[in-house]
Amino acid sequence: MGDLVPQGRRGDLFDPGCPTRQLLDRIGGKWVAMVITVLAEQGELRFAELERRMPGVSHKMLSSTLQQLVADGLLARRVEPVVPPRVHYQLTSLGRSLEAPLAAIREWAEAHMAEVDLARTTPGPR
Amino acid sequence: MGDLVPQGRRGDLFDPGCPTRQLLDRIGGKWVAMVITVLAEQGELRFAELERRMPGVSHKMLSSTLQQLVADGLLARRVEPVVPPRVHYQLTSLGRSLEAPLAAIREWAEAHMAEVDLARTTPGPR
DNA sequence: CTGGATCCTGGTCGATACTG
């Protein structure tokens, strides 16, 4: 698609604070894509359920990842005022709109990562 | 020999060593997307030209990023046997195939990062 | 010109323990 940004400086990755760069920094986080994917599939999950579905994640990382995504407006946080508290997370419409580009990444990875692995393990080119 | 990952679960982000996760770790690197984008536009560039087009990059990071991308089979490295040496880099067909998912990311970012910024700067939930 | 080697710093991530 054409870029509708003035030609002087593309709105690309070349400015500090450009949107693409910021986004990659964000979804490049170790657990971000996993949270989004799991919530895209399950719809709504509680903290402990997320934790259970994400082997290897620590409380701290899950907590901070969720905080970040809520702050970014990608996740909605719903608290049931009971004891013990129940906190539910689900994607916002903004978060769901990320599914498409994330799916593009996933498809590329599944289609081509074998080639990448081959290239990495093959000493010489060709 | 590469060890095969048992495919009991989805090839998603949930196994260590899953393709999507590996890819995100890789293109999440600070300069990777920039190198790919600049080479996608320019076709072929030398080391110093890349450096000039990427403000803020250090020799080391450009060098290591290029090494990584060459090792991954995304870039082709061509050396002119002269002194001083001239080294040219261009995307391989594999590297060019990454343009599409990268464009998807870019489009999402340009379309929605304003909303993300708004969410981040807005104190209360809506 | 290319890019490797070295040293240093800051942020990210993980384990653990604690509060409401």
Next chain:
DNA sequence: CAGTATCGACCAGGATCCAG
């Protein structure tokens, strides 16, 4: 159950110098 706080390990990233 949900979330925070603290500590420490690790690594990406940057500056500089050196070599082919």
